[in-house]
Amino acid sequence: MRPFLENIPWDKGSSVAMLNRRLDEEIPFQWHHHPEYELTLTLNSRGQRFIGDHVGEYEDCDLVLVGPNLPHTWASREAIGEGPHVALVIWFHPDWASRVVDGFVEFAALGDLMTRGGRGLEFSPAFGRELRSSFEAFFVASPAERLVLLMGILDRLARDTGAQPLASQPVRQDGLLESRERIDRVLTYVHTHYERSIPLPELAEVAALSVSSLHRMFRKYTQGTVVDYISALRIGDACARLSGTEQPIAHIADQVGYGALANFNRQFKAAKGMTPREYRAKFRQAH
Numbered sequence: 001m002r003p004f005l006e007n008i009p010w011d012k013g014s015s016v017a018m019l020n021r022r023l024d025e026e027i028p029f030q031w032h033h034h035p036e037y038e039l040t041l042t043l044n045s046r047g048q049r050f051i052g053d054h055v056g057e058y059e060d061c062d063l064v065l066v067g068p069n070l071p072h073t074w075a076s077r078e079a080i081g082e083g084p085h086v087a088l089v090i091w092f093h094p095d096w097a098s099r100v101v102d103g104f105v106e107f108a109a110l111g112d113l114m115t116r117g118g119r120g121l122e123f124s125p126a127f128g129r130e131l132r133s134s135f136e137a138f139f140v141a142s143p144a145e146r147l148v149l150l151m152g153i154l155d156r157l158a159r160d161t162g163a164q165p166l167a168s169q170p171v172r173q174d175g176l177l178e179s180r181e182r183i184d185r186v187l188t189y190v191h192t193h194y195e196r197s198i199p200l201p202e203l204a205e206v207a208a209l210s211v212s213s214l215h216r217m218f219r220k221y222t223q224g225t226v227v228d229y230i231s232a233l234r235i236g237d238a239c240a241r242l243s244g245t246e247q248p249i250a251h252i253a254d255q256v257g258y259g260a261l262a263n264f265n266r267q268f269k270a271a272k273g274m275t276p277r278e279y280r281a282k283f284r285q286a287h
Contacts (some may be wrong), residue, residue, distance in 0.1 A: 006034040008091050014143045015096055016150055021087040026242055027076035031188045036091040037117060038066040039153070040074075041135045044087035047076035048240055050191060051120035051165025053222070053229050055236030057244040061128030065157065067118035067170050070092050071187050089133045090150065100151075107151070109158040116118055118170030121163040131156060145182065168232060169223040182207045183221045186214070190226070194233045195257045200226065235271045243283040249276045 008017045017036070027045060042062040049058045051072045060080050066072050076085050094114070101111040113121075133155060138149045157163070189206045190198065203226065204214040218226050234256040241252045253264035253276075268276050 006032045008034055008036055011143070015092065015147055017091040018139060018146075019087070019089040020139050021089060022084040023087075024074075024084045027085050027087065029073050029075040031071055031073050031191055033069045033071045033184065035068050035089070036093055037068060037097065037114070038072070039090040039092075039157075040064050040066070041088045041132065042074060043086040043088070044083055044130070045074075045076045045087075046078060046080055046081050046244075047074060048237075049074050052169070053232040053236070054120065054166035054168075055222075055233055055240055056122070056166070057126060057240040061125045061132060063123040063125075063128035063131065064166070065117040065121040065123075065163075067120060067167075069116070070120055070167060070170065071086045071184070071191075072120070081267040088139060090135075090138065090153075092150070107121070107155065107158075110154055113154065114159040116163070116165060119168070120166035121157075122166055123157065123163050127156075127160055127162075182209065183217060186218065190230060191233065194230050194237075195255060197257070198226075198230065225272055230257075231267065231271070235268060237267060238264070238276065239272070239279065249280075252276070 009019075010017050024218070027047065029050075031050070040063070042064075042250050043060055044059060045062075046059045048055070049056050049062065049064065049072075051064065051066060052070050058074065079085055082172070091234075097110060097114050101114070134149055134153050134156075138146050138153070141149060186203060186207050189203065200211050200214065204211045207214050207217065209217065218224075218229070222229055237256045238252050241247055241255070242249070245252075247255075249264075250261050253261050256264075258264035259268065265275055268274075268279070272279055274282065
């Protein structure tokens with residue numbers, strides 16, 4: 001699978017872009033990024049969500065803000081009810097958001113929302129349900145009405161102090177297109193092969209760089225090491241499986257790339273402060 005820079009379809013008569021995506025079969029894994037912020041409300045679907053180095057489970061009324069150039073995708077496991085998987089997607093430019101913040105004192109709180117959104121933000125399903133009618137109205141409104149509705153939605157989101165960050169770091173926005181394409185190739189390769197050992201020379205070949213240059217590039221764009229990034233992906237996938245499936249823990253350890261159960265238990269506890277068994281029990285108790 002090739003990574004790609006998604007070109008958002010813009011209407012010259014609108015400050016924002018949108019897509020009412022309806023898929024009968026599934027939401028496929030399509031690892032991509034774009035320079036715009038993305039606000040997505042996913043309906044009638046459950047599966048896994050990938051935002052940067054975050055891997056998590058999503059359900060109906062999943063509401064997420066994705067930062068500029070932060071790689072992301074959703075991959076459905078099943079539809080929840082009758083009808084298609086639905087993704088109501090709204091895009092807007094960072095410079096548009098900056099002009100709103102700078103031009104209207106009433107929307108000063110949006111600045112903090114945009115900063116936090118650089119890592120991706122997950123809002124609660126209850127919050128997604130509350131805003132569902134506003135999203136649906138947005139998609140049938142005139143351009144001027146859409147702008148008013150979006151400002152109301154963003155204002156609500158800015159006031160939600162319970163939103164959870166997703167990726168460990170935002171994406172750096174500087175750098176040449178060639179470097180951006182290299183890191184995209186590397187991240188896509190890591191996201192599609194992290195369940196097995198990936199030797200650094202193999203990953204360096206994907207990037208067409210030396211191992212030392214790969215280290216420097218990876219740290220520049222992710223503020224971390226390859227090993228740490230892969231570990232975060234594996235633990236994130238394990239969390240999604242522990243909370244969303246009945247798979248045995250030993251099976252989960254093997255599926256996310258840990259050949260030894262003891263090593264998986266040790267790495268999981270170091271990352272989450274509890275064992276996989278304790279994590280599953282805590283999730284079940286909470287839900």
